[in-house]
Amino acid sequence: MLNPTSSRIEASSRARMLSCAMVVLVASLAPASGVAQTNSASSARADAKPVAVAAYPVEEGFVDAHGVLIYYTALGHGAPLVIVHGGPGASHDYFLPYLLPLVRHNRLIFIDERGSGRSQKLEDASQYTVENMVEDVEDVRQALKLGRITLLGHSYGGVLAQAYALKYQRNLTHLILCSTFPSTREMNQVFGRMKDKMSPELRERIDSQEKAGLFGHGQDYEKNRYTNDYMIAAWGEGYFPYLYQNRPDPNYDPIASGATSWDLYREMWGSDGEFVIDGNLKSVEYVDRLHTIGTPTLIIAGDHDECDPSLSQEMHQKIAGSKLVILPKSGHMTFVDQPGLFMQAVDSFLHP
Numbered sequence: 001m002l003n004p005t006s007s008r009i010e011a012s013s014r015a016r017m018l019s020c021a022m023v024v025l026v027a028s029l030a031p032a033s034g035v036a037q038t039n040s041a042s043s044a045r046a047d048a049k050p051v052a053v054a055a056y057p058v059e060e061g062f063v064d065a066h067g068v069l070i071y072y073t074a075l076g077h078g079a080p081l082v083i084v085h086g087g088p089g090a091s092h093d094y095f096l097p098y099l100l101p102l103v104r105h106n107r108l109i110f111i112d113e114r115g116s117g118r119s120q121k122l123e124d125a126s127q128y129t130v131e132n133m134v135e136d137v138e139d140v141r142q143a144l145k146l147g148r149i150t151l152l153g154h155s156y157g158g159v160l161a162q163a164y165a166l167k168y169q170r171n172l173t174h175l176i177l178c179s180t181f182p183s184t185r186e187m188n189q190v191f192g193r194m195k196d197k198m199s200p201e202l203r204e205r206i207d208s209q210e211k212a213g214l215f216g217h218g219q220d221y222e223k224n225r226y227t228n229d230y231m232i233a234a235w236g237e238g239y240f241p242y243l244y245q246n247r248p249d250p251n252y253d254p255i256a257s258g259a260t261s262w263d264l265y266r267e268m269w270g271s272d273g274e275f276v277i278d279g280n281l282k283s284v285e286y287v288d289r290l291h292t293i294g295t296p297t298l299i300i301a302g303d304h305d306e307c308d309p310s311l312s313q314e315m316h317q318k319i320a321g322s323k324l325v326i327l328p329k330s331g332h333m334t335f336v337d338q339p340g341l342f343m344q345a346v347d348s349f350l351h352p
Contacts, residue, residue, distance in 0.1 A: 056103050062119075065139035068127075071118035072140055073110050076103035079173070080146040081350075083110050084137065086155025088128070088268045088281075089261035091117025095154075098335045101343050105351055106150070111140055113160070115264040125267040129280055134164045141171060150350060152176040155307065155332065156268075162286050165293050174350060175297040179332050181311045182286040182318075184277050190308045191275040198238060206233050210273040215266075225262050231255050234274040239332075242306035246329040246337040290318035297322040298349040302330030302337060323349060 056076040062069040073092070081102060085092050092110035102108055112119040113133050122128065137160070141149055150173055153161030158180020165175050181187040195203055209230045216223045226234075235254035244252070270279035297319045301312040309326050316324035325345045330337040 063140045063143040065136040068114050068136065069120040070114060070136050070140055071112040075108045078106045081106040081108050081150045081152060083108060084113065084153045084157035084160050086157050087116060087260060087265065088156045089116050089265040098339060102346060105347060111137065116261050125263045128264045128267045130160060130163050130284065133160050134167055137164050138168055148173045150174040152178065153180060154178040155180055159284055165295055166286065166289055169293060169295045172295045175295045176346060177315060178300045179302065179305050179307045179334055181307050182290060182315050184282050184284045186311060188276055195275050202233065202237050206238060214273060215271060225258055228255050231258050239306060242304060243331045243333055244337055245304045245331045249336055287318060290315060293319050300325045300334055300345055302327050302332060302334045304331045306332040
């Protein structure tokens, strides 16, 4: 029996010999002028002007928004594109690195909303409202002297972006609404249909856990969040088909998704489960006011989006002159499922 190690050594030695033989062969077949040509090419490269390589500076800090410290990070140069995240209670981190290509044409300003990410947490959870977060965005705009901005909101961030536009559209050049909803009542109907499409076994498992109460179980460190079983059932088995279609994130973990700002989440979303919004987001009913938005608006959703495409179609109908893009084979995370199409839609909208 051959020693595997010695066989590998011999094979490697033969490969090196063959490689050397090929070099000699190529050299012997090269024209006599090859050396001169090579030297000429090297000289030409040396004389050529260096190719410009772009560099995008990063700035980060906190804005004191009427007593609440709001974290921001800004990348690059150009017209300001302010980006607000979903959750509510997530952070800007899930946008990166996916939205980085937008820095080639705009200065990107990511915000962590109050109580989320690196921004200040509040003792009084009742201060976590859409209306207060609108003022936080406005304070960041003023503090950083951004002038008129493009505002991009994803998921809950799209709700926040709509609310900002309804109050401060004079400060906007463009509005981009990604995978979002204009009505909590309608979003709850979408969740109801989502549950109806589940397998009977999964629906029963989710219903029974919701009926038993989702908080206060397990060890002390577990009691103020969903149980792991519920996160797997709701965010894993229930939501996953609506999050990704074309490029499912192999690192997606429904339990890791539980690293959210739970006091904020319960105040805004509610405590009764993923498939009903019954926190203070119940106040979100913008459909009858969307016609007042005159800012150039782009609306993006996936064809398998958690925020059903019908909601985006409704916003498109209400906002005169808006542009609607439904991305194929895409869930809620459109910029992950279809990064090229997403960037093309945003860039062609902002820089036609």
